[in-house]
Amino acid sequence: MIEPAPGFHGEYKMPGGKLVQVDFNIENGRLCDVEVSGDFFLYPEEALAGIVSALDGSAADLETGVRAGMIAAAIPAGTEWLGSSPDGLALAVERALQVHD
C-alpha cells in the first residue's frame, strides 16, 4: 500500500502561494519515480501527468531555468495552475538535489 519514499525530496512555496513538493530517485544521471504533490490547485487535474512526465527521465544536471522551461512546455494551453508554477517546481527539484550534494 505505502511504498518507501523515493530518496530525493524537495519543496518550494511561492511567496503568497502554495507548497509544491517533489519526490524522485536518480538512475544513470536521470530522474525517475517522480511524484509531484502539494496543496496547489490545477485545472484540469489530468495536467499533473504532463508535469510529471516532463521531469521523469530528464537529466539530473539540467539548469533550473531549462528544467522550468521543459515543465512549462508540458502543460497544455488552457491549464490553470494556481499557487505554484513551472519555476516553483524546478526550484523544488534544485533543492532536492542540493540536499544530496
Next chain:
Amino acid sequence: MEPWVLLPLEPATPVMNMALDEELTLRVGAGDRPPTIRFWGWSAGCIVLGRFQSVRNEVQIERAAELNVEIVRRISGGGAMFIEPEGAITYSLYAPAAIAQGLSFAESYAFFDSWVIAALRSLGIDAWYAPLNDITSTNGKIGGAAQARRGGAILHHTTMAYQMNVPLMTQVLRIGQEKLSDKGIRSADKRVAPLLQQTSLPRETIIQHMIAEFADRTDLRTGTVTAEEMAGAEERARDRFATDDWRYILP
C-alpha cells in the same frame, strides 16, 4: 433572484461526504438539479487531503492508524484538514460554471465566499477574504476554500475551524516549515483562529446565521438529496473514494 436549493446538515461518513460532492456537482452540471448549497455533517473525525497531496508527506500515517483517524481524499486541490465532527463548519456550493462567467479562477474563490464574509462580519467577527482561498481575521486564519470543476459545474467547498484540537492535529498531520516560511509564524496552532475564539455562539447558531445571509441573496428553498443521487454517491464511495487506489493516488 437566482433559485438555489439548501441541503440541511445531515451527518455522513467522511467517504460519503467526498462522494456526495462529486455526485451533486455532476447533477448540477447536467442540469438535473438547480444550484445547491450543502452544509456537511460528519459522523466521524478524519483527515481530508487535497487532490494533489501526498499521503506520506502530509500524514503521520502510523499515528493516524493508532488513533483510528481515517484518511480520505477530496476531488479538489488545496491543503490537508484535520476534522472533528463538531469542530468544523463545512459547506459546499454546486453551481453551473456560467454563474462565475467573466471571473478568473482566482476571482471566483472570493466570489463564492463573499456571503460568508458578510455573515461573519455581522456576527462581530472582523473577517475578510485573503486570496487565493483563505477566510481570515485579525486574530488569524478561520478557514480555507477549494474548488473543482466537473462537467460544466463548479464545486466550491469551504471548511472553517470552529474549535480545534491542536494537540491531536499535530500528532496526525505533518506541518512542514516550508509551508510556514512566508507567514513568519512557526507553530500551526498560532496561524489558525477558530470561530469559538472569536465568538461564544454555538456552531449551530453560526450555521443558521450563514443560511439566513445566503437566503437574503438568493431565492433559497430547502430540498433533499434524491434517492437516485444517494445511490450514485454510494456507488462512488464504494468504487472510488473508499479505495486505496484513490486514497494513495499520490502515496
